[in-house]
Amino acid sequence: MPTTTASAVCTTVGNNILLRLTSGERDVKLKALRELKNQIIGNRTKKLSFLKLGAVPAVAGILSDAVSAVDVADNDENDRIVKDIIVQSAAVLGSFACGFEAGVRAVLDAGADILIQRGCLVEEMPLLKSYMEVVDAGARSLKMIYQSKMAPKYDFLQEENMEFLLSLLNNESENVSGLGASIISHSCKTSLEQKLLFDAGVLKRLTSLLGGSLIQRDASLESIATIFKNNPEVVSQFVGPDTGRTLSCIIEIVKDRFARTRLLASLCLIVIRNASPCYLQDVGIKTKLINNLLELLDDPGRVGDEASFAFSSLIAEKEDMQKLAFEVNGVDKLYNHLQKGSLHPRRFEGILLALADMCSKLECCRSRCLSLQVLKLVVDALAHDSSDVRSAACMCLRSVSRSIKFIQNLSAGSFMNETIVIPLVRLLDDTSTAVQVAALGAISNIVVDFTTRRSTFIRLGGVKLLVQLSKSMDSTIRLNALRALRNLIFLAEDKCKEEIFMELTASLLASLICDPEPSVQEQALALVRNLVDGRINSVEYIFAEDGIILDAVGRQLRIASKAEIEIQGMYVLGNVATGKESHKEAVMDQLLLRAENKAQSCIIKFLQSNDSRLRTAAVWAVLNLTCSSSPGSSGRLVKLHDAGIVSHVKNMVNDPCLDVKLRVKTALEQFNSFDDSLILCIFSPAASNNKASTSCLQFLTVRAVGELSHVVDPSSKEEESIANYFRFSMKKNKKKKSTRTVKFCFDVPADSL
Amino acid sequence: MPVRVAESSAPSQVSGAHSEESSPPICSLLTVGQAFSGTQNVSNLQKEEAWRVNVRIQGCDLEHGYLCGTMEALNVPMADTPVVTFWEGEIVDAKNYTFYTGKWEATPEDDIRHWTKFPSFAPLLSRVEADGGKSLDLSNYPYIFMRWKEQYFVNVGTDCGLTIAGFYYVCFSCSDGSINGFYYDPNSRYFFACNSFLTYYCPFQKLELKCANEGRSGFSFSSYELQ
Numbered sequence: 001m002p003t004t005t006a007s008a009v010c011t012t013v014g015n016n017i018l019l020r021l022t023s024g025e026r027d028v029k030l031k032a033l034r035e036l037k038n039q040i041i042g043n044r045t046k047k048l049s050f051l052k053l054g055a056v057p058a059v060a061g062i063l064s065d066a067v068s069a070v071d072v073a074d075n076d077e078n079d080r081i082v083k084d085i086i087v088q089s090a091a092v093l094g095s096f097a098c099g100f101e102a103g104v105r106a107v108l109d110a111g112a113d114i115l116i117q118r119g120c121l122v123e124e125m126p127l128l129k130s131y132m133e134v135v136d137a138g139a140r141s142l143k144m145i146y147q148s149k150m151a152p153k154y155d156f157l158q159e160e161n162m163e164f165l166l167s168l169l170n171n172e173s174e175n176v177s178g179l180g181a182s183i184i185s186h187s188c189k190t191s192l193e194q195k196l197l198f199d200a201g202v203l204k205r206l207t208s209l210l211g212g213s214l215i216q217r218d219a220s221l222e223s224i225a226t227i228f229k230n231n232p233e234v235v236s237q238f239v240g241p242d243t244g245r246t247l248s249c250i251i252e253i254v255k256d257r258f259a260r261t262r263l264l265a266s267l268c269l270i271v272i273r274n275a276s277p278c279y280l281q282d283v284g285i286k287t288k289l290i291n292n293l294l295e296l297l298d299d300p301g302r303v304g305d306e307a308s309f310a311f312s313s314l315i316a317e318k319e320d321m322q323k324l325a326f327e328v329n330g331v332d333k334l335y336n337h338l339q340k341g342s343l344h345p346r347r348f349e350g351i352l353l354a355l356a357d358m359c360s361k362l363e364c365c366r367s368r369c370l371s372l373q374v375l376k377l378v379v380d381a382l383a384h385d386s387s388d389v390r391s392a393a394c395m396c397l398r399s400v401s402r403s404i405k406f407i408q409n410l411s412a413g414s415f416m417n418e419t420i421v422i423p424l425v426r427l428l429d430d431t432s433t434a435v436q437v438a439a440l441g442a443i444s445n446i447v448v449d450f451t452t453r454r455s456t457f458i459r460l461g462g463v464k465l466l467v468q469l470s471k472s473m474d475s476t477i478r479l480n481a482l483r484a485l486r487n488l489i490f491l492a493e494d495k496c497k498e499e500i501f502m503e504l505t506a507s508l509l510a511s512l513i514c515d516p517e518p519s520v521q522e523q524a525l526a527l528v529r530n531l532v533d534g535r536i537n538s539v540e541y542i543f544a545e546d547g548i549i550l551d552a553v554g555r556q557l558r559i560a561s562k563a564e565i566e567i568q569g570m571y572v573l574g575n576v577a578t579g580k581e582s583h584k585e586a587v588m589d590q591l592l593l594r595a596e597n598k599a600q601s602c603i604i605k606f607l608q609s610n611d612s613r614l615r616t617a618a619v620w621a622v623l624n625l626t627c628s629s630s631p632g633s634s635g636r637l638v639k640l641h642d643a644g645i646v647s648h649v650k651n652m653v654n655d656p657c658l659d660v661k662l663r664v665k666t667a668l669e670q671f672n673s674f675d676d677s678l679i680l681c682i683f684s685p686a687a688s689n690n691k692a693s694t695s696c697l698q699f700l701t702v703r704a705v706g707e708l709s710h711v712v713d714p715s716s717k718e719e720e721s722i723a724n725y726f727r728f729s730m731k732k733n734k735k736k737k738s739t740r741t742v743k744f745c746f747d748v749p750a751d752s753l
Numbered sequence: 754m755p756v757r758v759a760e761s762s763a764p765s766q767v768s769g770a771h772s773e774e775s776s777p778p779i780c781s782l783l784t785v786g787q788a789f790s791g792t793q794n795v796s797n798l799q800k801e802e803a804w805r806v807n808v809r810i811q812g813c814d815l816e817h818g819y820l821c822g823t824m825e826a827l828n829v830p831m832a833d834t835p836v837v838t839f840w841e842g843e844i845v846d847a848k849n850y851t852f853y854t855g856k857w858e859a860t861p862e863d864d865i866r867h868w869t870k871f872p873s874f875a876p877l878l879s880r881v882e883a884d885g886g887k888s889l890d891l892s893n894y895p896y897i898f899m900r901w902k903e904q905y906f907v908n909v910g911t912d913c914g915l916t917i918a919g920f921y922y923v924c925f926s927c928s929d930g931s932i933n934g935f936y937y938d939p940n941s942r943y944f945f946a947c948n949s950f951l952t953y954y955c956p957f958q959k960l961e962l963k964c965a966n967e968g969r970s971g972f973s974f975s976s977y978e979l980q
Binding site for chain 2: 398401402403404405408441444445448483486487490491526529530532533534535536571574575577578579616620623624625627629630658659662663665666
């Protein structure tokens with residue numbers, strides 16, 4: 001790019017040119033136009049300068065006048081100059097729009113796109129040989145405008161627009177047909193539009209353009225890809241005798257000598273393959289695509305920059321493709337490019353994302369990265385100027401650390417804890433939200449640690465930052481911060497848990513459990529679940545600040561409707577129920593508290609859930625509450641029985657899920673070990689002044705968990721004496737494990753015994 | 754771990770393992786964070802030893818039949834401190850892994866000989882002998898069979914005088930979380946003459962673990978999620 005920056009020079013020349021543009025003489029105008037065109041072509045600085053001088057509206061005005069002066073029927077020499085003026089002014093406007101966003105804006109503001117369309121491409125003009133130049137110039141200019149995102153959206157739904165488009169595509173001129181294809185590539189966004197275009201038969205013409213000139217081929221490839229993108233319906237309709245021909249045509253073009261064409265052909269095939277996986281399944285074609293894209297990385301220009309993004313879209317989420325890419329040394333090749341250094345940010349970002357995709361599922365790729373020392377370069381990228389690069393580096397780290405085996409190797413290997421943790425923690429404060437979220441993703445994996453990395457993270461102030469982020473207005477940040485905290489607390493040592501809890505506070509946790517976002521609620525509950533696990537005194541955390549966390553958990557369980565939330569909540573209660581008696585009783589209180597308008601405990605709904613994980617969690621809570629070793633378990637069992645929970649568990653004896661079935665079996669065995677009945681006390685009326693006796697007289701209820709062998713009717717003659725003390729004998733447990741009697745005695749005056 | 758010096762084994766190649774907690778586990782007692790404790794008995798011609806063992810599950814990827822965790826051996830002779838190793842497990846699910854090991858110098862005969870030591874294996878024997886158990890549907894079987902291979906020492910050097918050359922054949926009971934295992938180490942065979950035939954005897958090393966609830970009354974579960 002020429003470095004002429006002296007605006008003085010430009011102004012003088014520029015003003016001169018602009019002055020001549022306003023001349024009444026067509027010759028002068030034409031000459032000025034040509035000069036202007038030569039000045040700005042490929043020169044961004046000059047474009048900007050002329051833009052500021054108002055060149056665009058001026059040229060648009062000239063074009064407008066010239067178009068009005070054209071008489072198609074008239075074909076004499078006078079029109080020669082008018083045509084030239086149209087050609088040159090269209091070229092100037094196109095040049096302003098070429099790769100220069102401010103130029104595009106100015107051109108659109110001046111309505112020049114419509115002018116060009118009306119002036120150069122409408123009606124009979126394209127059919128007249130003498131107007132070919134005009135048509136071509138117009139098409140070229142419009143194509144440049146349509147390469148910009150700012151170009152107006154073409155309305156395919158309008159019938160005349162569709163007809164115009166088809167006429168463009170069917171035109172012999174490569175610029176005109178290329179324009180048609182550009183319009184499709186730019187404006188076709190919705191599946192409806194894709195279908196309209198497909199139904200209008202554009203594919204046939206686009207396919208034939210594949211055999212045309214370079215411009216036509218490239219434009220056609222882009223358009224074909226646009227029509228098929230993410231549209232399995234259209235792709236499936238692409239069945240017929242032509243399909244094989246088109247596909248094999250494109251496959252051939254993958255070997256084209258021009259890099260850009262090879263890239264476009266690959267992208268086209270990727271789009272087709274992603275929309276409808278039944279195509280292009282052949283291992284040969286898959287390998288060819290992979291190799292092609294890896295080779296295209298060698299291209300020093302924009303093609304090389306974009307090749308890695310294409311590679312990502314080819315392998316993302318597809319383990320088979322990642323495996324193939326690994327087998328042709330994909331990781332090594334990407335690493336070699338990373339090593340080159342001083343990469344253009346777009347290229348750097350692309351390669352990092354490609355590595356992230358390679359390592360998203362396969363352990364062999366992660367190991368290869370570790371052994372090649374890829375991580376060092378990735379960690380360096382965490383401090384890059386470009387936020388996209390920083391974000392991509394985080395995603396790469398996240399992907400690579402998505403395995404316990406890898407995390408263990410990190411600990412066991414020579415890669416220092418601090419080398420990764422320090423730059424990541426720094427990014428929690430990044431100006432870009434996307435970077436923060438990406439960093440949180442990587443951190444949440446890396447803190448799942450069974451060695452010292454956790455303490456390094458805490459020492460570096462990581463917890464403070466995470467807690468701060470968990471209060472963010474942005475729910476994505478809140479969610480990801482909580483994920484990281486949850487993983488950090490998993491199996492954490494007491495001291496570590498204490499530090500985290502002090503930073504978090506009970507009130508923040510309680511409010512996060514009741515967060516408006518369900519996924520945040522879920523993570524908050526999962527965090528509490530981990531918090532109360534471990535050493536038994538950890539259970540106390542949930543009772544901090546008058547038990548607000550426990551209350552919040554209970555509340556959420558009663559109103560939640562999402563299984564994931566219910567599962568986490570039940571596990572919280574189940575975990576707390578493994579604590580002391582008071583803990584178990586607190587859980588009972590939560591479970592037996594009824595929600596508004598609900599007749600039964602929420603746990604009954606969970607026991608009947610379609611989700612086996614939820615049923616499992618619910619049964620575990622019951623198991624823990626009625627643990628044989630705890631003295632209060634029999635009493636809790638009675639309450640659970642009264643609430644109808646026990647019978648629900650009994651009904652699950654043939655649950656289709658093995659895990660649930662086994663837990664239920666254990667639960668039933670546990671229930672049977674308490675084969676108890678309640679004992680009645682009947683007091684003599686003489687003892688009516690006893691504070692308990694009045695209620696007892698009315699209270700003659702028999703509650704049994706086991707089977708009753710005998711019921712006493714207090715009014716019957718079975719009573720020997722109303723002062724007697726009756727006891728029901730239990731039906732002995734069939735397995736004869738043990739028989740137990742539990743007496744529930746009321747205050748009995750001594751003389752009635 | 755057998756109390757003998759030998760070369761430490763190279764880590765094995767394991768296919769992709771990312772721990773997603775979203776799919777239901779086969780058994781809630783075999784999940785990350787769960788702890789087991791018990792003993793490993795070493796009994797051979799020369800001596801009998803037993804040391805206490807604690808195991809914790811750290812990673813679980815059912816889709817790939819992968820499991821991993823740590824094993825801590827206490828009161829090991831020849832070691833001053835508890836010895837911790839990191840192990841990786843293969844779950845015999847007929848999809849990712851079968852009953853035949855196919856590596857680590859274990860022959861199919863070795864495999865059958867060890868699996869049959871577990872009573873819960875008996876009903877499966879004939880199918881396994883026929884096709885390695887590929888046609889078995891183990892998803893509803895209340896026992897999970899695995900192979901556990903220790904990969905490296907976590908807290909001691911390889912010159913500690915212990916070896917992790919072999920691997921365990923493991924049977925896990927889904928109903929109560931108890932684990933039984935038999936250690937197989939091809940290097941620790943004793944050859945001797947018997948009735949003029951040269952034969953070998955393998956020391957008998959049994960691992961017996963129970964689900965530990967670490968001072969709680971009931972079972973507590975925690976979890977993490979790798980993104």
